[in-house]
Amino acid sequence: xxxxxxxxxxRLAGWTVVILLPVAIFVGRFLAYRSFAAKGLVxxxxxxxxxxxPTVFGFYLLLGFGARSPIGQAWVAVFGEQxxxxxxxxxxxxxxxxxxxxxxxxxxxxxxxxxxxxxAAACCGMSPMRSLWKVELPLxxxxxxxxxxxxxxxxxxxxxxxxxxxxxxxxxxxxxxxSIYDKVQGFDMAGAGTMSxxxxxxxxxxxxxxFWLSARxxxxxx
Amino acid sequence: MVLQVMVKAQGPIPLDVAFExxxxxxxxxxxxxxxxxxxxxxxxxxxxxxxxxxxAVAGETWVDTARGVNLAAHLRHVGMVFQSYALFxxxxxxxxxxxxxxxxxxAAQRDEAHRLLAxxxxxxxxxxxxxxLSGGQQQRxxxxxxxxxxPQVLLLDEPFSAVDRxxxxxxxxxxxxxRGVLDMPVVLVTHDVNEAQLLADRMVxxxxxxxxxxxxxxxxxxxxxxxxxxxxxxAAAMLRATVHSHANDGMTRLTTRAGTLWLPRLDAxxxxxxxxxxxxxxxxxxxxxxxxxxxxxxxxxxxVDISQAEGPAVMVxxxxxxxxILASITSRAVAxxxxxxxxxxxxxxxxxxxARDHVSLGDAP
Numbered sequence: 326x327x328x329x330x331x332x333x334x335x336r337l338a339g340w341t342v343v344i345l346l347p348v349a350i351f352v353g354r355f356l357a358y359r360s361f362a363a364k365g366l367v368x369x370x371x372x373x374x375x376x377x378x379p380t381v382f383g384f385y386l387l388l389g390f391g392a393r394s395p396i397g398q399a400w401v402a403v404f405g406e407q408x409x410x411x412x413x414x415x416x417x418x419x420x421x422x423x424x425x426x427x428x429x430x431x432x433x434x435x436x437x438x439x440x441x442x443x444x445a446a447a448c449c450g451m452s453p454m455r456s457l458w459k460v461e462l463p464l465x466x467x468x469x470x471x472x473x474x475x476x477x478x479x480x481x482x483x484x485x486x487x488x489x490x491x492x493x494x495x496x497x498x499x500x501x502x503x504s505i506y507d508k509v510q511g512f513d514m515a516g517a518g519t520m521s522x523x524x525x526x527x528x529x530x531x532x533x534x535x536f537w538l539s540a541r542x543x544x545x546x547x
Numbered sequence: 548m549v550l551q552v553m554v555k556a557q558g559p560i561p562l563d564v565a566f567e568x569x570x571x572x573x574x575x576x577x578x579x580x581x582x583x584x585x586x587x588x589x590x591x592x593x594x595x596x597x598x599x600x601x602x603a604v605a606g607e608t609w610v611d612t613a614r615g616v617n618l619a620a621h622l623r624h625v626g627m628v629f630q631s632y633a634l635f636x637x638x639x640x641x642x643x644x645x646x647x648x649x650x651x652x653x654a655a656q657r658d659e660a661h662r663l664l665a666x667x668x669x670x671x672x673x674x675x676x677x678x679x680l681s682g683g684q685q686q687r688x689x690x691x692x693x694x695x696x697x698p699q700v701l702l703l704d705e706p707f708s709a710v711d712r713x714x715x716x717x718x719x720x721x722x723x724x725x726r727g728v729l730d731m732p733v734v735l736v737t738h739d740v741n742e743a744q745l746l747a748d749r750m751v752x753x754x755x756x757x758x759x760x761x762x763x764x765x766x767x768x769x770x771x772x773x774x775x776x777x778x779x780x781x782a783a784a785m786l787r788a789t790v791h792s793h794a795n796d797g798m799t800r801l802t803t804r805a806g807t808l809w810l811p812r813l814d815a816x817x818x819x820x821x822x823x824x825x826x827x828x829x830x831x832x833x834x835x836x837x838x839x840x841x842x843x844x845x846x847x848x849x850x851v852d853i854s855q856a857e858g859p860a861v862m863v864x865x866x867x868x869x870x871x872i873l874a875s876i877t878s879r880a881v882a883x884x885x886x887x888x889x890x891x892x893x894x895x896x897x898x899x900x901x902a903r904d905h906v907s908l909g910d911a912p
Contacts (some may be wrong), residue, residue: 446621
């Protein structure tokens with residue numbers, strides 16, 4: 326059992342959730358309430374990581390984060406180290422490839438709030454921020470929780486992008502999914518089996534929670 | 548605290564409407580669905596901004612597109628009751644009411660919420676969630692929440708359309724009773740002419756975004772074009788009366804300026820003020836005091852004027868004390884009775900011809 330990799334994966338998933346929660350709230354809310362000319366394009370861009378092969382996506386991120394890219398150079402200038410093959414680079418990649426898993430359910434959660442209820446909040450004198458806090462978040466939380474659970478579970482399981490952007494540096498970028506692959510390559514079937522079982526249990530648990538929350542959200546809407 | 552409204556827009560619904568509402572006055576915006584009346588209400592509340600609009604309350608401008616002024620909805624002191632009530636489903640009735648209050652301590656807010664819930668006869672149900680309340684109770688919470696802001700304008704968007712008839716009657720009485728304590732302009736949007744006539748002081752009739760008629764309820768309700776725009780074939784007049792007593796045979800005796808009126812039993816205590824809506828086509832006129840008639844109500848009236856209506860029908864306006872009632876009869880009947888303005892005649896009305904929901908209880912004295 327490679328505890329270092331498991332802890333690294335949990336740390337990566339945790340930070341991804343922390344960073345994506347506000348993004349999911351504001352982007353999801355924006356897409357749920359507004360209609361604008363380029364909305365279809367924005368929604369397609371958000372969904373892109375879902376359909377692109379992870380290696381292709383990882384390849385572009387590698388190019389985008391590399392030492393010769395503007396992002397990579399800016400990162401080096403500020404933090405004094407490279408973005409690729411570091412935990413920070415991995416986290417940034419993780420945030421980007423989890424956008425659809427975070428934003429989509431959040432958007433659905435906000436869309437489920439009737440327009441008149443939001444308008445009532447304004448007519449009660451609530452500013453947009455107060456309305457978000459007092460009315461919208463309490464009503465959209467099943468969608469937001471689903472978003473966070475999916476993001477967490479998906480981060481634990483991602484393989485291709487992590488390998489492309491992070492490499493496989495133990496303690497820095499070697500996640501549990503990559504560790505399992507390495508174990509199998511090294512014919513350590515027992516070790517791979519244990520870790521796979523742990524990952525299976527975590528994933529099953531989180532997905533079960535998601536379905537249960539979706540059912541609750543559905544019931545609330547009916 | 549006069550409310551001034553001027554709206555002009557090409558789309559999505561073409562609108563060209565202007566009106567004023569005085570403090571304490573209830574104005575009904577009446578028209579078929581899609582006529583733009585809800586859009587007007589949303590404009591006042593700041594939930595929508597048309598191409599050209601001016602909304603001012605008590606000298607404070609909420610929106611003036613000509614000067615580029617447009618106050619955000621949450622900064623306008625409106626009380627809005629939505630068609631769906633739009634209560635916050637995750638809050639108790641009391642918390643819903645308190646959610647519209649600002650700048651006070653929680654304890655003071657709770658006291659004020661109690662007072663408002665008592666005002667709409669819901670004092671015992673403050674701890675209930677909206678889903679645990681009936682439609683009528685939800686509407687009362689919505690009214691209490693709308694009043695919690697100390698609004699400068701109260702807006703009611705089809706607030707009675709989602710409840711059954713019996714509940715609606717009770718809510719009419721509620722609104723009429725509230726009128727006694729409200730001093731702000733009230734705008735009611737409805738497609739129900741009966742409702743408008745029972746509740747409103749003045750009416751604005753809207754058809755396809757244009758004002759067809761506007762004025763005191765009694766005047767608009769005898770205007771043939773206005774009635775046509777509202778899809779109403781039959782005119783009706785409103786008569787104020789006081790409950791006198793209840794008889795054992797299920798009838799209620801009412802007193803009007805011109806005499807006694809018997810109606811099927813009303814759920815109101817003696818002394819209660821009511822408004823009775825009398826359909827013009829239900830009124831029979833007689834030169835002599837009729838004898839041996841099954842109709843229970845014979846009221847002495849004086850002909851004010853006679854005007855041509857559709858086809859063979861004419862509309863006779865009749866003065867009954869200081870009030871006006873309408874009779875829709877044929878021009879042949881006018882000729883055979885030789886009716887002329889100023890004539891004293893008798894108006895005959897069957898008790899059963901007054902529908903139960905054509906009586907509004909709880910009129911402010």
